[in-house]
Amino acid sequence: MNRIRSLVLALSSALVLSGAVVIAAPADAAGPAATKAGAWKPRAATYPGAVTQKDLAIPMSDGTVLRGDLVLPAKADGTAVRKRLPVLVTITAYNKTVSPGGSDFLVQRGYAQLTVDARGTGSSEGSWGAFSRREDKDAGEIVEWAHSRNRPWSNGRIGMSGPSYMGISQIFAAGARPKGLKAIFPQVPAADVYRDVVASGGQVDVGFIPLWLGLVTTTGVVPPAVAATDPQSGFGALVSHLGAAATFTLPLLLDAVTGGDSAYDGKFYRDRSPSRVIKRVDVPTFLIGGEFDLFQRGTPLLFENLQKRGVPAKMIIGPWDHLEGSSGAGIGKAGHGTLDELQLRWFDRYVRGIKDPRLDKDIPPVTYYEQGSGRWTTAQRWIGKQRAESFRLSGAATAGGGHGVLTTGAAEDGTAYVPPIPISGLCTRSANQWTAGIPETALADLPCFQDNAANDQTGIVYETAPLAKATRLRGPINARLYTSSVSGDGMLSVSVSDVAPDGKVSRLTGGWQLVSQRALDKGRTRYLDGRVLQPFHRFTRASKKPLAGGEIAPVDVEVFPTAARIARGHRLRIAIQSFDVPHLLPTLPDLPSTLTGLTIHSSATYPSVLTIPALG
Incomplete structure (x- = not known):
């Protein structure tokens, strides 16, 4: 029974590959750094709970309506606080109803969390194009929508978080340089999608890519929750999602395995690679990578680009595969605090603007797990004195x-x-x-x-x-x-x-x-x-x-x-x-x-x- 239960958990994990909680795991314990005298400690919760507003309409410049769930701090009576707050944005392709983004830990400490279904997924209208130029433009427009003074819950200061797809979306959003974006925290993001994962070495990845495309397609055809309150938008979204499976996902797979253009590098993959825009990212960026992750190759390349240009950047690389790096359950072992604590410290410093003079002393630019010795160690650069x-x-x-x-x-x-x-x-x-x-x-x-x-x-x-x-x-x-x-x-x-x-x-x-x-x-x-x-x-x-x-x-x-x-x-x-x-x-x-x-x-x-x- 334990083996069957584990298999069910694994398959369930696939449906939330980039969710905040990927598998059932014990709470992440604070690492060694959190126990040192005078070490930074997370501030206590300001609010006792959180409350969600479902399927807010977010219009894009081409008229397509995306949908987002907004989580606000709640008072003791369960009602949302009425004040302007810094906003953390997550953009997902895995259906926010199936894999909600963000963390109540941050919401209870005075952040609003906005999780948005990418174009053509979940409750959002349009056709999914997997990091197409249009989707990249959406990322910047979502941030500016959240930044607007027309949002009574936003003070205009925006951060972004999330793993995998949501991590990649952060890079594209930051590359658009939208108003109000102050910092990002991408977990396990790609740099060059062709070399990182689609066709490492030139052969087609038949392990992850079909699984991933199937995941987005499956969660995309779950009847949108918005159909209950806006039937026209909900029905239109479902029809377009079904159409994308026939016009994008299946043709892409067939073209690749039969040796068509999709089997080779070119504009299609360059458009969808964060390496195309990383030189435009100028906001503080905290990266999480895995030594056995899908994007093992790409995450360090993103960090090196940012550091070389003087952008405040940090990177933790652990002995994690994609599910482990996405969940963040083991990050505390690196010695700088849990995932929630790291995000709180990063966003308090760069989104709220709270002074943190020990931040760079406590957390070096690079922290990594050394296979063989089993030690966590640090460095000023990924490639330095080698x-x-x-x-x-x-x-x-x-x-x-x-x-x-x-x-x-x-x-x-x-x-x-x-x-x-x-x-x-x-x-x-x-x-x-x-x-x-x-x-x-x-x-x-x-x-x-x-x-x-x-x-x-x-x-x-x-x-x-x-x-x-x-x-x-x-x-x-x-x-x-x-x-x-x-x-x-x-x-x-x-x-x-x-x-x-x-x-x-x-x-x-x-x-x-x-x-x-x-x-x-x-x-x-x-x-x-x-x-x-x-x-x-x-x-x-x-x-x-x-x-x-x-x-x-x-x-x-x-x-x-x-x-x-x-x-x-x-x-x-x-x-x-x-x-x-x-x-x-x-x-x-x-x-x-x-x-x-x-x-x-x-x-x-x-x-x-x-x-x-x-x-x-």
């Missing part, structure tokens, strides 16, 4: 055993054949990550989620000798693999792991790359000490170039960023497969080219190498 440390692939390796060597010394010549095994990745931390953390919610005790050893047998492995001293790293990783392929194409699926003396293989992170999309955009590639650290590939039709017969070429695989300490006596490992299911699958036209396998070459002529951003 140095490039490269390990050569050495000797031969065979699938199922016969490991090659990773070495910083002289390397031996060798080759390794990567067989096409379409179940590679099936029961791994990667499988859990790219289905948003749902499997582990129901099946947390599966050994394969914690130990990658069995999956590594489906590919080839290179690893160091037991380390003479600990190695620490933080940031993105590059695997430059000299590759040949009978078909001229195929996918390199790379995992980087920490191997304990007892043989347990802890997967730290992963990366993926189609061989035919290997051409680097050198202007957008990141280098460290003159070596490629974070490659950037174009992923367009024009950039696709299969290998010629017998050609051996370097393929830079972007391995997504992480932080780890590989202890003395442990080994650093790279494993290479040609599939990662249920995460990625080739498009139908590319399927035949993935079934011939790949060969990795290592020699003086073909120096395959793993490069990490080492600390210390």
